[in-house]
Amino acid sequence: MLTLEKRSEPSQLWTALTPVLAVLLTMIAGGFLFIILGKDPFLALRIMFWDPLFDEMFGAYFRPQLLVKAGPLILIALGLSLGFKAGIWNIGAEGQYIIGAVCGAAVALAFYPTESLFIFPLMILAGGLGGWMWAMIPALLRTKFNTNEILVSLMLVYVAEQILNTLAIGLLRNPDGNGFPGSRNLQDYYSASNMEIWAGTGAHWGVVLALGFAVGFYILMNQHLLGFQTKLTGQSPRAAKFSGINPNLLIVVCLGLSGMLAGLAGIFEVSGPSGQITIGFNVGYGFTAIIVAFLGRLHPIGIVLAGLLMALTYIGGELAQMQLALPAAAIQAFQGMLLFFLLALDVFSNYKLSFKFGKVS
Amino acid sequence: MDTSTISPALLIASLIIASTPIMLAAIGELVVERAGVLNLGVEGMMITGAICGFAVSVETGSPTLGVLASILGGAALSLIFAILTQFFLANQVASGLALTLFGLGFSALIGKGYTGIKPPDLGSPNLGFLTEIPFFGTTLFEHDYLVYVAFGIILAVSLFLKYTRQGLILRAVGEDHSSAHALGYKVVRVRILAILFGGGCAGLGGAYISLIRVPQWAEGMTHGAGWIALAIVVFASWKPLRILFGAWLFGGLTVLQLNLQAAGVTKINFGIFEIPLQVQYLTMAPYLITILVLVLISARALSNTPGSLGKSFHVSD
């Protein structure tokens, strides 16, 4: 009968092959889904994956949109990946994203209407600090009281949403906004706006930073001691303890870093594509980034590619929605399937299939 | 501040209704976690149960068939999780999240043609004279069938885990899967059954929302109830009877917040201190209280967490 045997070393071939196979399998399964929904599967797949990149009518607009959408996903996923490798699960990145955005926007709006070169970096710093601070709550509760960080960080997402609502209607509300909830549009405030750096690319500072951090993380994971420590803690907590790694310090660093990056993603988004702090401006990047982290195999380069792929499914999905009347929910189902296939195929990196005859112990 | 309009009996009755869906999902997840598996896909299973129950109810005209369909729907979705984590040895956190994502998308797809439809009424048992009892009549005996089913499941699980052999095996698998395997217990089989049970309960909880509480179908209508159910399991220290209190706390705070708004109560006075009771603060309260409870529980020296929770089991490990 078929059994799984652990490999002595993870298979390089399979590790590289898995994402590709997963995408292919998802396309096939997705094709069946489209058929059930009554749409031409080839047309749907083409609209979802090919058109946003290469179509003459839409390509020029949507290619840069890929970066816009992928930027925050990559940024957050990079931060998460460090913790995930070490078995530290930050599920509350969405909350850290919100608090980072709120802190950064508050700082920027406090200076309104003065224009100065210092406002932008100050605003970004505040955003990073806000996210870091929000992640410190689960970090401290875990180190001091051994409280499960999954649930704490998750509950704090809902708390953050309520704080957002309070501020959008109260303290941060636009005084010139005719009573409507929502802050001033930061894109209209030159000193605080996060515009495209090179026109037509969609690359704002958040995107640049995301790619920069990707490189940084690559170096960190491969050359720096922290990279080694997280990998070891993830694979064998006991060995890690024996080798002198301070688990509490690791928790604080990992959660803090992921919180900071999520907060940065939040403020870049709000001062850029989103424009204003308003009720429900957060669209779930904190959760999608978790998927991106796994799709990217917790590896910085993988995360960049996975982020772009996820962005493609979003944008292609929106295109398909308009052109084929495909329901928006189909995209979520698609993304879920992608992750399923990836997780299922992942096993072959560490285990191999073998036939064993006779009794298995 | 006039709280005289709030009737405690009606408040508690509303509280029980609000707590039933999360209670069902939580008791299911409790069994799964006691077996050592962390299934974060509760939200996905709940919403799948909600649409399956709704769709079958509307198509067949029978609410009972709908309820059955919701259990099967939730269980079917959890089967994907079971296969991924028990056979493909996939990471449980990631698999659970994928389940939530897929469940939300898939249910919205099925539910496309069902918005704005009223489902057939499930009805309530007529408990006759019991409803005449002052206070307890309204609070306990005027509910629909599923409320009592939920109570029954909690009692059954509590007895199962404490007094039956199968319950003991399940707990052993959850505490230390290697030793359990060494003792000859079928770890994988126990876990799959537990996961299916959890899926069925979550599905039932979802159906409660779409068939009874609202009753209507809307995309994503569970609105985070699955995550709250996860919190309730931890809040209850993995003890079945405490699930009741956790569910009541969460259901209660939501209902209380609405009632306070309706009564026009906007602050509480404690001598010279005034606590503002804005909507947002009241909505935040259940989550903050959960965090507080989590801290209090984990700070205790002996934790009740099942020893093998979240770890993959593989024979040759």
Next chain:
Amino acid sequence: MYPTKLLIGSNVILNKGRKMRILKKLAMGIALYTGLAIAITGSAVTAEPTKVGFIYIGPPGDHGWTYRHDIGRKDVEAHFGDAVETTFQENVPEGPDAVRAITQMALSGHDIIFTTSYGYMDQTLAVAKKFPKVAFEHATGWKTAENVSNYGLKLYQSRHVQGVIAGLMTKTNKICYVASFPIPEVIREINTYYLGAKTQNPDVELQIVWVYTWYDPGKEADAAQAMIDNGCDVITQHTDSPAPLVTAEKAGIVGFGQASDQMKFAPKAQLTATIDNWSPYYIAKVQEVMDGTWKGGGTYFGDISEGVVGMAAFANMPQDVEDIAMAVRAKITDGSYHAFTGPLKDQSGTLRLKDGEIADRMMLDTMNWYVEGITAKYPD
């Protein structure tokens, strides 16, 4: 008309006869040019169908707000047949996703795009800047631009009539409101509802619960239940699903449907419902685009007298209540009565409208105060 001004100003220099001949030539030239322009654009339009796009905040299946916009869209299709092609995108979140959705439509050759939620305001303007040749119509906002108009309906007029009915129907003197977001549009409808009830029943008390969502059947039902538990027996809402009405019917009380006739959800409970009728406006705007006469900067505010603010058939109420309500409605329709007429004080006692003064557009669009008599605390 630059040349004409010159001519008129210089009548001292030129004699009348010569001026007339020049004016005539000018007029003929203009007529010829306009005729050519119409002929060219007219022929261009008949060659290809006009593409009309709609961005929806929710699903057409909500049987509320979006449902009525979608009916408007279908009426456009029915009216123009093959001369138009309509598309829509549903469940578009407010924010950068809206920018992408609107841009997508603009890129794919749409001639006019309707964005049907106030939260799309900044996004519509941003996209409009990049596509000056496309017409943009934004529902219920206040900003406009050269190629952006906004439009809305005086739904508060029918809400006032609802208030009148509520004041008469309530037996507990407690009426309630499931409110979405504290924006001026919602506040003015709360105010007008209360005022309407008060004209019939000076002891009436209004309960308000804020759910901070436009569409969430679960939350709406819970909010309704909480207020019913607190003693209210007439319910109305500014959220998009029939959930509060269904809850009302279960509890054996009455209420009002929102945005569309929700009678089939609550046959015993619905008294009436406001019916948003967007079709005439949509058809008119599409016609303007076809004729080349569409202009931005418009701020349409549809009045009940135009037939765009409808009310579902009155039901579940005694005849005398219906008669009074009909009379009030008639007075609003013929313009002899306005819900917001002075003297009117706000909750804090400040006089907002003097004796006989009627609220102007500015006050209606920026209303952020409760009228005197509402005891609930203003949300902030």
